[in-house]
Amino acid sequence: AQSVTQLDSQVPVFEEAPVELRCNYSSSVSVYLFWYVQYPNQGLQLLLKYLSGSTLVKGINGFEAEFNKSQTSFHLRKPSVHISDTAEYFCAVSDTGTASKLTFGTGTRLQVTL
Amino acid sequence: GAVVSQHPSRVICKSGTSVKIECRSLDFQATTMFWYRQFPKQSLMLMATSNEGSKATYEQGVEKDKFLINHASLTLSTLTVTSAHPEDSSFYICSALSGGASHEQYFGPGTRLTVT
Numbered sequence: 609a610q611s612v613t614q615l616d617s618q619v620p621v622f623e624e625a626p627v628e629l630r631c632n633y634s635s636s637v638s639v640y641l642f643w644y645v646q647y648p649n650q651g652l653q654l655l656l657k658y659l660s661g662s663t664l665v666k667g668i669n670g671f672e673a674e675f676n677k678s679q680t681s682f683h684l685r686k687p688s689v690h691i692s693d694t695a696e697y698f699c700a701v702s703d704t705g706t707a708s709k710l711t712f713g714t715g716t717r718l719q720v721t722l
Numbered sequence: 723g724a725v726v727s728q729h730p731s732r733v734i735c736k737s738g739t740s741v742k743i744e745c746r747s748l749d750f751q752a753t754t755m756f757w758y759r760q761f762p763k764q765s766l767m768l769m770a771t772s773n774e775g776s777k778a779t780y781e782q783g784v785e786k787d788k789f790l791i792n793h794a795s796l797t798l799s800t801l802t803v804t805s806a807h808p809e810d811s812s813f814y815i816c817s818a819l820s821g822g823a824s825h826e827q828y829f830g831p832g833t834r835l836t837v838t
Contacts, residue, residue, distance in 0.1 A: 644829075649813075649832065649834065650831050650832065651726070651728075651815050651817075651829035651830050651831040651832045652766075652815070652817075652829040653829070654826060654827075654828075657826065698765060698766070708754060708756075708771070708819055708827075709756075709768060709771065710756075710766075710768070710827065711768075712765040712766045712767075713765060714764065714765045715763075715764075715765050
């Protein structure tokens, strides 16, 4: 079984500032890692994913994340945020065996202000 | 990218009635779909895995007789909340698993269920 920890429930940041949303996972097997964004009253949209290969993954909307196996982390970063980035961000993991069932973290609310 | 729709987007029903939520993959076939439940300001909890042509697999603690899932075609899965009660009020989200090596789930926009 896997688990995902997003320690920061809320992250306030000013527009054009950099941001990092933290994600740590626990698993006894190899995993795939995902970051999703959810806007109010909407479903989830995939930002990026790590399946294999380069540990630095680039996604949509200028986001990127780095897989660190030794630290079991997959932190999400953006060098300069916009007001429109205000949303809920979820980190998720699935094991490479089933490759389908996702376990989600509790989410981080990114609040971008002027 | 692939599109998944859900209908209705919002539904209000009286306690004791049943409500059906549809999840459709619009431009791809999905042999596997998932149903999640999300409480306010909380994460998504997987309820069940829906496989086309076979019975759904429910997660521990989810009542299969209360949350009926039917995946009759490669593009449609339905979730029926039977004998709904106020505690069933929630945001229900479905996802469809794309084929191949992408291992990506495409999520629907969600259905807000309110039971009065």
